[in-house]
Amino acid sequence: MAERLLIRALKGGKNTKIVILNGKNITKMPSVLEKLPGLKTLYLQNNQISKVCPEISNLTQFQDLKLREFYCEGNPLFLKQPVSAIKQEDVWSLQEITSRFIMNQLAEKNPFLMKAIKWYPQVRSIISQGRKCAICEKFFLTIWLECVEFFPPSKNWKISRNLQLVPLRILICSYKCFYQRNPNIFGIAQV
Template sequence: MTERLLVRALKGGENTKIVTLNGKKITKMPSTLDKLPGLKTLVLQNNRISKVCPEISTLTQFQNLKLKEFYCEANPLFLKQPVNAVQQEDAWSLQEITSRFIMNELAGKNPFIMHVIEQHPQVRNIISQRRKCAICGKYFLTIWLECVEFVPPPKNWKISRNLQLVPLQILICSYKCFNQRGPNLFGIAQV
């Protein structure tokens, strides 16, 4: 059945706009996807696909973004499996310590610090690249942990009914804050 659907899609060539293979128990993405340059919608929900095939990159090139919709829910593409990591506190540089102090004083509207910052444009330039910790709400400059939190998608998104959670990038200032995270927030690591 799956093969017949693919053969029919391939016969359409450039004119094939939609390929729907949901619930077909396939274990990998069809490698023939790159032979469908006009493909706009790819539906691969409810299968057993564990990784994205290299051919999909030809359909999602950012300069001409051919593929407009890609549905892959209920596949084991993204596994939420926690991995224990060695958590060591980083030694902050003097610039990081000073920047954090200044940025958090500015957030508290300290008039002395605000006046001094007006006199030093190079300091303003440095602290303009600040980030805010998602846990403690304090500002930091260079030392941080990249995390992902799985949240329900906004109601105004046009999505599949099966999509229950989407990944959201979260930045955290230290392992101290990371250890205070909620149960649905995970650190990102290269494994």
């Protein structure tokens, strides 16, 4: 049944504005939703969805408000069940250490590196994949912790009355930052 609804939505392409998949026993968010750039309203209530899939991040970048309405109550996605993490020492490769240094120096507008980076297209290509830590706001390349932060939805959103917090995927550069996080940020673990 859910497959037929998705096929119908895909046929609508960029004109599809609403997708309703309530109570269909779906276990993950359909990745085909990323092919619906005009989607404004998504109903995924009362399913078995336990995490947000990376493919849907184009639609659920809450900062850009591409998706205006998102209904997903009744999914294990919103269960906040802390699990103790095993503390691991961060052992970074030489490439990770160097990339972090270069990216953070470029962010500080280091004049020497600003000039030198122009001559190294391979380095530019590598560091273009860098991301920023949600805690310390420093850059990192390949090693991070995937987390979720729960925050109250915007007053402008049309949501169910009982939805009080919305998860947002964030990345943290190290366990050092992870242990400095606020209480609304949880690490994502496979249990």
